[in-house]
Amino acid sequence: MSEKLSISQQPAERQCIEGRHAVRHALDEGRPLYKLYLLNGGDGLGVFRRLARERGVPVHECDRVRMDALSREANGGGLGVHQGVIAVAAAHSYAEPDDIWDRAEADGRPPLVVVCDGIEDPRNLGALIRTAEAAGAHGVVVRERRGAGLTAACVKAAAGALEYLPVARVPGIPAFLESCKRRGVWVYGADTGEGARPMRDVDFSGGVVLVLGGEGQGLGRLTRERCDMLVSIPMYGKTPSLNVSAAAAVLLFEIARHF
Numbered sequence: 001m002s003e004k005l006s007i008s009q010q011p012a013e014r015q016c017i018e019g020r021h022a023v024r025h026a027l028d029e030g031r032p033l034y035k036l037y038l039l040n041g042g043d044g045l046g047v048f049r050r051l052a053r054e055r056g057v058p059v060h061e062c063d064r065v066r067m068d069a070l071s072r073e074a075n076g077g078g079l080g081v082h083q084g085v086i087a088v089a090a091a092h093s094y095a096e097p098d099d100i101w102d103r104a105e106a107d108g109r110p111p112l113v114v115v116c117d118g119i120e121d122p123r124n125l126g127a128l129i130r131t132a133e134a135a136g137a138h139g140v141v142v143r144e145r146r147g148a149g150l151t152a153a154c155v156k157a158a159a160g161a162l163e164y165l166p167v168a169r170v171p172g173i174p175a176f177l178e179s180c181k182r183r184g185v186w187v188y189g190a191d192t193g194e195g196a197r198p199m200r201d202v203d204f205s206g207g208v209v210l211v212l213g214g215e216g217q218g219l220g221r222l223t224r225e226r227c228d229m230l231v232s233i234p235m236y237g238k239t240p241s242l243n244v245s246a247a248a249a250v251l252l253f254e255i256a257r258h259f
Helices: 021-027 046-054 063-072 097-109 122-134 151-160 173-182 221-225 246-257
Strands: 010-018 033-039 061-064 083-092 110-117 139-143 167-170 186-190 208-213 229-232
Touching: 010 021, 010 063, 010 151, 021 033, 021 046, 033 046, 033 063, 046 061, 046 173, 061 063, 063 083, 083 151, 097 110, 097 139, 097 167, 110 122, 110 173, 110 246, 122 139, 122 151, 122 246, 139 173, 167 173, 173 186, 173 208, 173 221, 186 246, 208 246, 221 229
Parallel strands: 033 061, 110 139, 110 208, 139 167, 186 208, 186 229
Antiparallel strands: 010 083, 033 083
8 A cells, every 4th residue: 555645634633833934835835724824014924925825825914922822832832933924734634434444445455444542642643553554554543532633743753654544533432333343344452451362362364443542541441342352462571561552563463464
């Protein structure tokens, strides 16, 4: 699966781009921008107004107090170097769940879908997306609320994988898993409890949906109840569990071995 994605888009997480050089580059490259903030009365900003008008990007004139506030918000409380120019861009767009199933059908292999049940750290999500693409997954599904999304930090951690792997959002993970079962795909939940079967004892041939829980809390109760089987990674040291992105790597490449 080396071709770049062409998928239907849902609203993406947003990212602030600040500074004249960075914003000019975004405008020149035609990156999708929601709006452009310019310092009222700032020198040398005419080119940004012109480019924004040509590309249909709304321009908002702001005073320095407002510009500094936007910069602090983008930098986690610290004032960045906005130089009187801040653009709001999409970090990355989401796919629809059907895009993932269509991709699996076109690929001709059994579906392999990764579901994230409340992963909160965007860097973990990005690392997981990178691993999923490398292991041949057809897509990743995240929940709309109470979980990490495709923020700038996630996109950076994914290291380009989002150009090739669709990520979809759904209102509720349990309902999505029920829809997977209606497609005849087995749902496996990653777990460390006593009821989980070691991954080496599981036959993953056929379609697989792998569900990974959030950091520290694991799978939610309703999600767990909708899994056909719970699977675990054998641990040989004293550490009781792996980081979620590391666990995803171990499980996904074990699953890929069966395809």
